[in-house]
Amino acid sequence: MDALRALPSVHQVLELAEAQALVTVHGRALVLFAVQRALDEERTTGTIADPAARMARIEALAGELRRPRLRPVINATGVVLHTNLGRAPMASAAAQAAANIAGRYSTLEFDPRTGRRGRRHDLVADLLRYLTGAEEAAVVNNCAAAVLLMLTALAKGKEVIVGRGELVEIGGGFRMPDVMRLSGARLVEVGTTNRTRAEDYAAAITPKTAAILKVHASNFQVVGFTESVEIEALARVARHQGVLLLHDLGSGSLLDTAAYGLAVEPRIQDSLRAGTDLLACSGDKLLGGPQAGLLLGRAEVVDRVMKHPLARAVRIDKLTLAALTATLDLYLTQSMA
Incomplete structure (x- = not known):
């Protein structure tokens, strides 16, 4: 003392x-x-x-x-789209677009043509419709949010059918069964871990069924004695039974990845063309943009989802919109650099 x-x-x-x-x-x-x-x-x-x-x-x-917490690093892991390291580096045009809008007022929710309030996701909707062939498009703050919003708005209190081999867990403990439970939808598993057929989905449909959900297993593979159902076949089942076909595409690509020496990844436009009613995918993985969740599909379905109150809680911010718009512009001009 x-x-x-x-x-x-x-x-x-x-x-x-x-x-x-x-x-x-x-x-x-x-x-x-x-x-x-x-x-x-x-x-x-x-x-x-x-x-x-x-x-x-x-x-x-x-x-x-x-001390700066978020710092640039060199990715020497061998994993190009590394979640812990920020996933895809944005193009310089996208980074500059975000910087240009950051310190200024903007037309985030204002339509200068009408002088009235606008919807922020409409700022990129026409670009996404052109690039993907979707009837309608919307954007939220990440793909997990897009999936949760999609299920909550379309299937709360109803059944959603998922192949047992697609009940995935991705980084951070994000598990599809947990998301389903949070959305208020009831998960109905069909098939087995390694083999699921179209008739398994058809047999599981009841008057309480809202949708079939196809989940892309982007971070693992089941090889050997396997069988899964392609989107076209699921679309036929869904149309015949009068239920929605939802697709959690995960990484989401607009390009043919095989042309760049990479493993084949399903393309957004191919899923929509095959009959998907609503697709959710990321903006910051194979698309190469900022963190965002894209919702693409039939106009009536997209509108239903974006009118749900949860849509406001997961809406996209102005910096992300600016960077995403610039990224999509590179696809428009085919100058991905």
Whole structure:
């Protein structure tokens, strides 16, 4: 206790020339916090630091709070679309578009042609319709949100049929059965882990069935004695039974990945052409844009989904919209660079 009598006051430390130099760099409030924290540490441990060590600790405390958390790195993992490293790097045009809009007012929800309020997802809807062939398009803040919104708006309180081999878990513990439960829809599993046929889906449809959900297994493969049902066949089952066909495409590509020496990935436009009523996919994986969730499909279905109250909770922000628009423009001009 006697040793603590030698502990200087906060005011005394703050008035030292070294502390004043830190104030110039970090501001008085932050240095004051660091001084208080350093002195509290000494008081708790009962060890009085020498002035140089104390000042070094104060500088470290202030510096740690100001340390950049999100920093650029070199991806040497061998995984190009690495979730932990930010997935796809955006094109320079997309990054510049976001920067240009960040510090200014914008037409985010204002239609200058009518002078009335607009819908933010309409800003990219025409581009997505052109590129994918969808009747209608909307965008939310990520693909997981798109899937949750899709299921909540279209199937809450009803049944959704999914092949057992497609009950996936992706990064961060995102499991399809959990998402289904949160949406209020009832999951109906069909088939087996390695083999599922069209007749399995057809046999599971009841008056309570809202949709069939096809989930793309983008992060794993089941090989060997396997069988799954392609979109065309599922579309025939769905149309015959009068239920919706939903497709969680995950990564989502507009290009033929095989042409670039990569494994074949299903394309967005191929799924829509095959008869999918509503498709959800990411904007920041194979598409190469910012984090976003795309909803593409029949106009009536997209409109139903975007009118649900949950749509506001997962809406896209202006920086993402700017970057996504610039990314899609590169596809329009076929100048993906």
